[in-house]
Amino acid sequence: MIPVLSSLTRNGFDVDLFIESLDGRRPTGLEDSLRSCSAAVAWCAELNPGVQIAGLVSFLGLAAELNPAAPRLTGGGFFTFVNSDTGFDVDPLAHRIVPDSGIGSLPDAITQLLSDSDRATDQAASQFDCSVMHELDLQPFLNPEWFLFGTGERALQIPTGYGCGKKCSFCFYEQTHPKFLRAEELVSLVTRIRTEYGVKQFLFGELDFFASRSRAVRVAQGLLDQDADVRWFALVSAQDIERLSDEDLDVIARSGCHILEIGTEVGSDGAMDRIGKKLTVEIAIEQSRRLIQRGIVPLHNMMFGFVGETAHDRRDTLRIIKRLRRLHPAVQFTFRVYQAVPATTMGDEALRLLPAIPKNLNDLASFRFELRDGRGMPWLEAREEREVKFLTEYILPLAYDDPQKVHRPTLLRRALRLAAEARCALGYLRAPWDRAVFRRFEKAPLCGTFSP
Numbered sequence: 001m002i003p004v005l006s007s008l009t010r011n012g013f014d015v016d017l018f019i020e021s022l023d024g025r026r027p028t029g030l031e032d033s034l035r036s037c038s039a040a041v042a043w044c045a046e047l048n049p050g051v052q053i054a055g056l057v058s059f060l061g062l063a064a065e066l067n068p069a070a071p072r073l074t075g076g077g078f079f080t081f082v083n084s085d086t087g088f089d090v091d092p093l094a095h096r097i098v099p100d101s102g103i104g105s106l107p108d109a110i111t112q113l114l115s116d117s118d119r120a121t122d123q124a125a126s127q128f129d130c131s132v133m134h135e136l137d138l139q140p141f142l143n144p145e146w147f148l149f150g151t152g153e154r155a156l157q158i159p160t161g162y163g164c165g166k167k168c169s170f171c172f173y174e175q176t177h178p179k180f181l182r183a184e185e186l187v188s189l190v191t192r193i194r195t196e197y198g199v200k201q202f203l204f205g206e207l208d209f210f211a212s213r214s215r216a217v218r219v220a221q222g223l224l225d226q227d228a229d230v231r232w233f234a235l236v237s238a239q240d241i242e243r244l245s246d247e248d249l250d251v252i253a254r255s256g257c258h259i260l261e262i263g264t265e266v267g268s269d270g271a272m273d274r275i276g277k278k279l280t281v282e283i284a285i286e287q288s289r290r291l292i293q294r295g296i297v298p299l300h301n302m303m304f305g306f307v308g309e310t311a312h313d314r315r316d317t318l319r320i321i322k323r324l325r326r327l328h329p330a331v332q333f334t335f336r337v338y339q340a341v342p343a344t345t346m347g348d349e350a351l352r353l354l355p356a357i358p359k360n361l362n363d364l365a366s367f368r369f370e371l372r373d374g375r376g377m378p379w380l381e382a383r384e385e386r387e388v389k390f391l392t393e394y395i396l397p398l399a400y401d402d403p404q405k406v407h408r409p410t411l412l413r414r415a416l417r418l419a420a421e422a423r424c425a426l427g428y429l430r431a432p433w434d435r436a437v438f439r440r441f442e443k444a445p446l447c448g449t450f451s452p
């Protein structure tokens with residue numbers, strides 16, 4: 001193993017090493033590591049098929065299940081006898097066999113597979129067409145985006161992609177396939193609009209901007225090369241930030257990346273797993289820290305009330321929100337409730353508890369307001385639903401969003417904010433007397449991000 005480890009670490013890879021146990025038990029930490037890794041390597045140093053075959057199949061199968069996007073490689077002495085020359089095929093469990101004699105080429109093989117997966121993402125680029133943007137009068141679409149850029153300067157959202165390949169089970173986009181505008185076209189569109197309209201702030205309208213590392217870096221480098229002098233916003237996943245080197249992130253920051261919206265959603269590794277996020281709490285925290293170090297604002301989407309959510313899950317989500325804000329006061333959040341989307345894994349489970357969806361638009365319009373007992377989230381207990389709404393509509397916007405919006409809060413508002421912060425810390429969500437007081441006496445509304 002030592003030459004394999006040496007070869008990988010010398011070439012800049014961080015390695016989590018797990019030694020297979022003969023009793024078939026999974027080593028501690030293996031699943032977490034597989035979820036967050038860039039690539040998985042199963043190395044069989046010697047020829048011991050009776051032991052190795054079961055372990056190989058189990059390890060590679062687990063890697064495929066937990067992190068399907070990460071390339072899987074296998075190799076070692078075992079593959080001296082079974083390899084592609086002998087007609088042996090490891091696909092679909094692994095993408096590549098590296099022979100024992102090829103330990104030195106292992107880092108290159110991983111790098112190539114990683115860039116292949118970037119290339120596969122890039123191939124989707126040609127499918128996205130926004131050429132009409134070159135002909136439209138964009139003036140009516142230039143508006144300030146205070147929440148994202150913190151200034152009254154005009155900003156423009158440009159469509160740069162559609163769909164997402166991450167397949168989170170709660171998400172509207174679970175069943176979609178990603179398409180992206182090519183990096184060069186994106187840069188040319190931005191620079192043309194910048195020159196023609198004088199607008200400096202751009203929202204890149206796609207869901208997973210760092211899905212292709214190389215495209216993201218090419219966009220950033222292109223903006224720098226063109227001296228575009230812009231500020232931009234995009235939606236990204238924290239596990240993709242982790243794949244970016246410090247140099248990549250530096251280029252992205254220098255190109256004008258001002259704020260990145262991250263779908264962290266929940267506050268424990270277990271809950272992330274249940275909503276289909278290939279993410280961990282520590283990745284979300286650490287990658288936010290890397291952004292802040294470069295002056296990029298992390299904006300985390302947080303979700304409450306998903307199917308199967310427990311009070312414990314909610315407390316974990318409150319805890320991660322607190323940890324993220326502690327990184328830096330500029331860290332921002334959006335708070336929302338889970339909304340069941342038909343034809344998604346979690347949505348179908350949730351909708352089983354509701355009456356059948358109407359078959360025409362008129363009935364559909366009234367459907368949402370006629371649910372059983374006036375409930376909107378029947379997959380939760382009634383009390384839990386009340387608590388989730390209390391959190392997303394009142395507690396969290398007041399505790400975390402308010403200071404930026406209300407510059408001279410009244411004494412009462414400050415006291416209520418302290419009460420909201422205490423509720424977050426204690427996880428105590430019963431007896432909402434404070435919201436009643438707020439509604440009765442406070443004039444400036446809260447800026448909730450919940451949309452009914």
Ligand code: SF4
Binds near residue numbers: 165168
């Ligand atoms: S939640 Fe975000 S990362 Fe997951 S599928 Fe939806 S858009 Fe993609």
